[in-house]
Amino acid sequence: MAGSHKARGGHGGDRPVSGRRRKRSRARIAAALTLSILVLLVAGTGWVYLQLNGSITTFGADGVSQDRPTSGVGGSDVLVIGSDSRSGDNSKLGGGEGDVGRSDTAFLLHVYGDSKHAVAVSIPRDALVDIPPCKLPSGSWTRSQHNVMFNSAFSVGQTAKGNPACAQNTVEKLTGLRVDHTVVVDFEGFSKITSAVGGVSVCLPKDVYQGDLNPNRGSRGKVLLTKGTHPVAGQQALDYVRLRHGIGDGSDIGRIKRQQAFVSSLIKKVKSQDMSPSALLPLANAATESMTVDPGLGSADKLISFVMSMKDIDLHNTKFITLPWRYQGARVAIVHPEADALWAALRADRTVDGKDASGKSKQGTKDDGGSDGPTDVPSRRASVPGRGVRVAVYNGTTVPGLAARAADDLKASGFSVTVTATASSQGHAATVIRYGPGQGGRARPLARLLPGAEVQQVTASGISVTLGKSYADHPALGVAASSGVPSEVAGKTRSADDGPCSNLSYG
Structure with a gap:
């Protein structure tokens, strides 16, 4: 009986035990569900990364010149190239013939050190520049080319994928800025990106027909684009940015303005959307599937990290400007010293209106990225590595004592001045820095100290500076950087928050 009682008592005690088991069971189920969700999330994230990684194409870094500018005061520079190759899926999108990669549009994006400002400088495709030696598919290198169209750099080697490294070398030679990354987007990728964001607003003064595009x-x-302000995507978006002859004077400069307006609208649209993974994945897929990037952006985590570094740049502080230019016959000549002042400002991490956006105060601490004060000359001097660099200085103007004055400035930065003398001619407008083989890395920093300086490679050994009127007018170090760029250039700047119809001349 007692045993029966214990058994009953034991049975009678089943209820709390069963409750505990149910709680443990629920806990196990909850843990299993949580674990399953985590596994799915991790697996999903891994799948996304694998998918993006599998879509990213890189170009070989072996074609990038070994004779490169040193890093600037702060910030980073990204060369963005729009390729109009008609190979592969691009062939069905129209225009042009052949399968040689061509640079249809290009701009240099400077992201300032404070991560709150950025400026994109459009480089006209017909701008006359010097192209340095570039690597061919065979492994050999070309000779330097003088006074040729900028877009021909991308076509060196005559391959369908183009030559991004050659374009990068050319931009570094042109600007004196070290290009940290290069990104090439082709027709197919551009079309997909605009569709992924649901269209981008554009502004047209009249209907555009097939005959305008070709x-x-x-x-x-037929009518391709209708008059007014409305969104375009896919093929229509591509037609808009490629349109040259149907609006205004039919010039490439006019098209650049419309392309800047389009990219502004694209940035605005992306920032206005939900930033969830489900919303961003189609855009990420569209971007990576038809992009070619340098090895530094050749993985999903590197690409995402780079994009996230720009998340705090607001629309108003995202600027667009065109490299100062003038017509030279059927081509475009770069205007000096205005262009030199622009590059000098970017090298010093100053905005086009002269504000310090390096993110560093005069004491080297973070500031608001928008100081209106002049550049701190001692810190500017300290940022330029002059120790051990020997320089000959020549006065190319009629201003007496200019070479000696410049020599004192250079010595303050640690440079060793070997000669101060009068140049063979005294009519130089711009200061010219010349350097021999293998001396580019030592010579280019001088451009950050000498307002409006041009940098040229020559066959003679050593480094020399021939001072021009630009230095005579602004002899103090840092003047070019602290004053930004000329007002007539800065006045043509576009902000990403401008409307699609603003600041458009339609050519």
């Missing part, structure tokens, strides 16, 4: 058609054809 003047060789012989007839107006």
Whole structure:
């Protein structure tokens, strides 16, 4: 009986035991569900990374010049190239013939050290520049080319994928800025990106026909784009940014303005959208599937990290400007010293209106990225590595004592001045820095100290400076950087928060 009682008592005690088991069971189920969700999340994230990684194409870094500018005061520089190659899926998107990669548009994006400002400088495709030696598919290197169109650099080697490294070398030679990353987007990628964001607003003064896009058609054809302000995506977006002859004077400069307006609208649209993974994945897929990047951006985590570094730049502080230019016959000549002042400002991490956006105060601490004060000359001097660098200084103007004055400035930065003398001619407008083989890395920092300086490679050994009127007008170190760029250039700047119809001349 007692045993029966214990058994009953034991049975009678089942209820609390069963409750505990149910609680443990629920806990196990909850833990299993949580674990399953975590596994799915991790697996999903891994799948996304694998998918993005598998879509990213890189170009070889072996074609990048070994003779490169040193890093600037702060910030980073990214060369963005729009390729109009008609190979692969691009062939169905129209325009042009052949499968040689060509640079249809290009801009240098400077992201300032404070991570709160950025400026994109458009480089006209017809701008006359010097192209340094570039690597061919065979492994050999070309000779330097003088006074040729900028877009021909991307076509060196005549391959369907183009030559991003050659374009990067050319931009570094042109600007004196070290290009940290290069990104190439082709027709197909551009079309997909605009569709992924649901369209981008554009502004048109009139209807655009097939004949406007292709003047060789012989007839107006169908309407491609209608008058007014409205969103475009896919093929229509591509037609808009490629349009040259249908609006305004038919110039490439006019098209650059419309492209700047388009990219502004694209940035605005992306920032206005939900930033959840589900919303960003189609855009990320569209971007990576048709992009070619340098090895430094060749993985999903590197690419995402780079994009996230720009998340705090607001629309108003995202600027667009065109490299100062003038027509030279059917081509475009770069205007000096205005262009020199622009590059000098970027090298010093100053905005086009002269504000310090390096993110560092005069004491080297973080500031608000928008100081209006002049550049701190001692800190500017300290940022330029002059120790052990020997320089000959020549006065290329009629201003007496200019070489000696410049020599004192250079010595304050640690440079060793071997000669101060009068140049063979005294009519120099711009200061010219010349350097021999293998001396580019030592010579280019001088451009950060000498307002409006041009940098040229020559066959003679050593480094020399021929001072021009630009230095005579602004002899103090840091003047070019602290004053930004000329007002007539800065006045043509566009902000990403401008409307799609603002600051457009339609050519």
